[in-house]
Amino acid sequence: MNFGGHLSLGRDPARVVAEAAAQGFRSMQIFASSPGAWRPPLLDSARLSAFLEARKQHGVDPVFIHAIYLINLASDDEVLVGRAMTSLIATLEAAEVIGATGVVTDIGSHGGRALWSTPMTRKPRAAAGRTDTRTLEMAISISTASLT
Numbered sequence: 011m012n013f014g015g016h017l018s019l020g021r022d023p024a025r026v027v028a029e030a031a032a033q034g035f036r037s038m039q040i041f042a043s044s045p046g047a048w049r050p051p052l053l054d055s056a057r058l059s060a061f062l063e064a065r066k067q068h069g070v071d072p073v074f075i076h077a078i079y080l081i082n083l084a085s086d087d088e089v090l091v092g093r094a095m096t097s098l099i100a101t102l103e104a105a106e107v108i109g110a111t112g113v114v115t116d117i118g119s120h121g122g123r124a125l126w127s128t129p130m131t132r133k134p135r136a137a138a139g140r141t142d143t144r145t146l147e148m149a150i151s152i153s154t155a156s157l158t
């Protein structure tokens with residue numbers, strides 16, 4: 011069995027990975043940015059290198075990134091859904107950089123409306139002109155494939 015948990019990498023990712031591995035963790039989930047803010051993932055090269063090296067050294071695999079909590083793909087607010095898609099795409103790009111197996115995201119709340127009335131599922135009008143729609147669908151399929 012592969013055992014792991016959600017960890018904060020903090021200022022010293024190598025130490026966090028080493029301590030987790032010492033406790034038997036062989037997989038982990040991390041945030042790529044503050045989960046309560048819209049800021050894109052910051053991949054500082056020194057911390058990233060330390061994390062990647064520690065992962066390899068301690069055999070921590072797979073790693074998943076949990077997307078920020080502000081994502082709401084079920085919202086009726088197209089601006090909010092657009093921000094959510096931008097954030098999710100940035101998180102997918104960060105996942106590729108760190109060699110993560112997948113991105114986990116909470117879908118969000120439809121606030122009592124039917125899910126099929128949300129901007130994400132109103133097709134094709136809402137999807138027209140959005141070049142990132144296919145990327146988002148890929149994000150969800152990666153996550154699904156990783157969990158099965």
Ligand SMILES: [Zn+2]
Pocket residue numbers: 076114115116
């Ligand atoms: Zn979640």
